[in-house]
Amino acid sequence: MESAETERLHYRGVHLEQVTLAWNVVGIVVLAVAAVRAGSVALAGFGLDSLVEIGASTVVLWELSGEGEERQRRALRLIGYAFVALALYIAVQTAVVLLTGFHPKHSPLGIVWTALTAIVMFTLAAGKTRTGKALDNPVLQTEGHVTFIDGLLAVSVLAGLTLNSAFGAWWADPLAGFVIVFYGLKEANEIFRNDGPH
Numbered sequence: 001m002e003s004a005e006t007e008r009l010h011y012r013g014v015h016l017e018q019v020t021l022a023w024n025v026v027g028i029v030v031l032a033v034a035a036v037r038a039g040s041v042a043l044a045g046f047g048l049d050s051l052v053e054i055g056a057s058t059v060v061l062w063e064l065s066g067e068g069e070e071r072q073r074r075a076l077r078l079i080g081y082a083f084v085a086l087a088l089y090i091a092v093q094t095a096v097v098l099l100t101g102f103h104p105k106h107s108p109l110g111i112v113w114t115a116l117t118a119i120v121m122f123t124l125a126a127g128k129t130r131t132g133k134a135l136d137n138p139v140l141q142t143e144g145h146v147t148f149i150d151g152l153l154a155v156s157v158l159a160g161l162t163l164n165s166a167f168g169a170w171w172a173d174p175l176a177g178f179v180i181v182f183y184g185l186k187e188a189n190e191i192f193r194n195d196g197p198h
Helices: 002-038 041-064 069-100 108-135 138-167 172-194
Strands: none
Touching: 002 041, 002 108, 002 138, 041 069, 041 108, 041 138, 041 172, 069 138, 069 172, 108 138, 138 172
């Protein structure tokens, strides 16, 4: 009976990751179009965050296909490195935009997509966290946290885009990029700190 329940939870974990993967693959295309049209650092950064989320989901699917603590630790480290790379790239890009005073255009497509993404990511995050706890799987739980952060970032980018569209606050767009940098480094630090010697 317990084995059947574990199998059901395992299937749910895989399904949640597959949905996340599919959403983010579509998201990269939508965000690339929206970022280019608007010249938005926040949308470009969020698109890169979607790329990190695709990598994280792929790593979790790989981890769920096998067993072992070393496999879990390797999976967590890969997710951590992806967050560091994302944070460094966005920090440089955002600083350049703020220093040059580049003004992004309005992005109705970006506003709609980030609003939808926030809802989807918060829902997926709750499911992953619950399933990861039930399976006692730290990788799935961590990825649930990553997905929750993805939802928060969607809200942050949405706020920046909305302020820019409604009030012409061009600086809100790149500032939303700094939120991505902060959370990316925070998430990576937590992963690496928990990955120390046991």
